[in-house]
Amino acid sequence: MKIITCMKWIPDTSEAELSIASGGKDIKKDDLDYDLNDWDRFAIEEAVQLKEKYDGEVTAISVAPEDAEEMLRECLARGADEAFQIWNDAFEGSDGFVIARALAEFIRKRPFDIIVTGTLAEDDGGGQVGGMLGAMLGVPSATLVSRIEIADGKARFRRELEGGLYENIEMELPAVISVATGLNEPRFVSIRAVRKVASIDIPTVDLDELGLDESQVGHSGSRISVEKVFLPPEGEGAEIIKGSTEEAAARLAEILKEKGVL
Amino acid sequence: MKNIYVLAEHRKGTLRDTTWEALAAARTLAPQFGAEITCILLSNDASTISDRLVQEFSKVIAIEDPSLETFNSDACIKCLVSILGDKSDYLLLMGNSNSVIELAPGLSITLDAALATDCFGFDVVDGALCALRQIYSYKVNALVSFKGAAKMVATLRSGSFPFTPTAQAGGSVEKMESPLKSEKLRKVFVSYEEAEKGDVDISTAEIIVSVGRGIGDEPDMDVYQSLADTVGGVLACSRPIVDKNLLPKYHQVGTSGIEVKPKIYLALGISGAFQHVGGIKGSPLIIAVNKDARAPIFRVAQYGVVADINDMVPALEEKIKEIKG
Numbered sequence: 001m002k003i004i005t006c007m008k009w010i011p012d013t014s015e016a017e018l019s020i021a022s023g024g025k026d027i028k029k030d031d032l033d034y035d036l037n038d039w040d041r042f043a044i045e046e047a048v049q050l051k052e053k054y055d056g057e058v059t060a061i062s063v064a065p066e067d068a069e070e071m072l073r074e075c076l077a078r079g080a081d082e083a084f085q086i087w088n089d090a091f092e093g094s095d096g097f098v099i100a101r102a103l104a105e106f107i108r109k110r111p112f113d114i115i116v117t118g119t120l121a122e123d124d125g126g127g128q129v130g131g132m133l134g135a136m137l138g139v140p141s142a143t144l145v146s147r148i149e150i151a152d153g154k155a156r157f158r159r160e161l162e163g164g165l166y167e168n169i170e171m172e173l174p175a176v177i178s179v180a181t182g183l184n185e186p187r188f189v190s191i192r193a194v195r196k197v198a199s200i201d202i203p204t205v206d207l208d209e210l211g212l213d214e215s216q217v218g219h220s221g222s223r224i225s226v227e228k229v230f231l232p233p234e235g236e237g238a239e240i241i242k243g244s245t246e247e248a249a250a251r252l253a254e255i256l257k258e259k260g261v262l
Numbered sequence: 263m264k265n266i267y268v269l270a271e272h273r274k275g276t277l278r279d280t281t282w283e284a285l286a287a288a289r290t291l292a293p294q295f296g297a298e299i300t301c302i303l304l305s306n307d308a309s310t311i312s313d314r315l316v317q318e319f320s321k322v323i324a325i326e327d328p329s330l331e332t333f334n335s336d337a338c339i340k341c342l343v344s345i346l347g348d349k350s351d352y353l354l355l356m357g358n359s360n361s362v363i364e365l366a367p368g369l370s371i372t373l374d375a376a377l378a379t380d381c382f383g384f385d386v387v388d389g390a391l392c393a394l395r396q397i398y399s400y401k402v403n404a405l406v407s408f409k410g411a412a413k414m415v416a417t418l419r420s421g422s423f424p425f426t427p428t429a430q431a432g433g434s435v436e437k438m439e440s441p442l443k444s445e446k447l448r449k450v451f452v453s454y455e456e457a458e459k460g461d462v463d464i465s466t467a468e469i470i471v472s473v474g475r476g477i478g479d480e481p482d483m484d485v486y487q488s489l490a491d492t493v494g495g496v497l498a499c500s501r502p503i504v505d506k507n508l509l510p511k512y513h514q515v516g517t518s519g520i521e522v523k524p525k526i527y528l529a530l531g532i533s534g535a536f537q538h539v540g541g542i543k544g545s546p547l548i549i550a551v552n553k554d555a556r557a558p559i560f561r562v563a564q565y566g567v568v569a570d571i572n573d574m575v576p577a578l579e580e581k582i583k584e585i586k587g
Binding site for chain 1: 368556562
């Protein structure tokens with residue numbers, strides 16, 4: 001079985017303090033750590049587990065700048081057989097449509113049974129690439145998938161609906177499956193495992209190999225464009241309790257008492 | 263844009279609130295563009311559902327087909343293309359539900375439309391529609407343009423567009439032939455499945471102590487269970503905690519987990535992504551502790567402390583024990 005998995009390299013913003021960059025169209029990213037998108041960590045793990053269960057090969061792909069090579073190296077250490085890095089500086093500022101298009105052009109020339117992606121990325125939260133990629137390649141797609149089995153050339157999977165409800169779906173292959181977080185336990189990657197794949201070449205792929213030109217990627221190739229970013233006003237909403245840990249804890253305990261909890 | 267289409271969403275024969283929220287958004291936008299609002303209903307039994315729709319929409323386009331009983335994105339794309347494929351100058355609005363999350367990206371490619379997902383508001387800049395979204399872990403707002411596209415699709419964040427029924431539309435239903443009859447679908451619905459039930463039911467708990475990513479990579483869960491016991495509540499969590507197998511799924515609060523309505527919700531190290539906040543809307547008192555002053559949880563909480571929960575939790579339990587004596 002030929003499995004392709006698409007990875008995204010994003011700044012870790014979940015716990016970081018963020019500020020707006022000059023120009024007002026993005027945040028300052030210089031001080032942020034970059035890492036594999038959390039959803040995609042579950043995607044590569046699922047791709048590798050499918051390979052281990054049904055036999056096959058895993059190819060990891062990312063549209064990402066030079067620094068992201070370490071992420072693709074980590075994908076190899078996680079069990080991918082090969083990895084490709086698509087990049088040209090013109091990709092800077094691309095929306096989900098452009099990323100899907102670049103991936104589609106690359107994948108079009110390669111046979112595959114399943115493409116596994118994460119449903120969302122925490123940076124733009126768009127959730128666009130998986131479904132778009134499927135439509136561009138003319139194959140069906142599914143998102144928020146939390147269990148996958150393959151039988152008789154079909155994928156049987158479970159996807160999340162709201163309120164603790166799931167639906168079980170049967171889908172023809174080839175297809176794109178975008179996974180939910182938590183569907184597996186991503187394996188621990190040791191330094192030794194990374195060293196073992198240190199010599200594997202990760203080819204870079206430029207625009208000409210995709211048959212795309214600079215105007216078709218980045219801002220100019222995107223279908224939507226960020227005009228302005230801004231931080232929501234701080235302190236909007238909650239009454240913030242100040243003071244030392246001790247003082248704040250005492251005040252919280254008092255509030256709980258006032259509300260009749262204690 | 264000349265037309266705003268609203269996709270009616272239904273599950274198990276009942277219309278979902280996302281339908282009405284999308285209509286609420288359409289009603290604020292339509293006058294600004296002089297646009298006409300039309301509902302699109304794709305279902306196995308249009309007559310039952312359309313009765314309610316025509317009270318609010320003056321025009322409903324309906325396609326009936328047995329395979330539209332559940333939300334099949336493959337079938338929905340084919341139907342929406344048969345309705346919208348030859349049209350231009352429109353905006354299609356849909357709720358950003360877990361079903362639409364699957365439908366919208368592929369649909370936008372097939373329709374050749376510009377797509378903005380999970381929008382919580384709209385703005386008009388120089389006569390052009392722009393969407394408001396949240397990016398970077400939902401901590402930054404972004405104003406996004408459709409770059410002058412004549413075909414636009416937007417999906418809407420639940421809870422962002424409150425709806426007031428008028429029940430005065432007196433609309434009509436135009437039935438269109440199903441394009442699905444001769445075609446085999448690549449995807450078929452097999453069954454629904456309910457999440458596993460556990461030894462605690464957080465949906466009925468009056469006091470909930472809930473933990474999120476802020477507890478760190480190797481947390482001592484006993485610390486939080488102990489606090490929950492001391493306040494006489496139950497322990498719950500946000501999604502990352504279940505993803506890491508620190509607590510079972512039936513402890514997860516949120517739209518894809520369990521919706522809770524406790525008297526007091528104590529959110530510890532929870533940033534407050536909208537999926538989580540969607541699950542605590544019914545709680546009258548939310549108290550949040552988070553080390554990030556800009557965490558979205560503070561926007562829905564009544565009281566907040568900007569602190570590391572590893573310091574705050576033991577201190578709080580100590581103070582509570584003092585009061586209880």
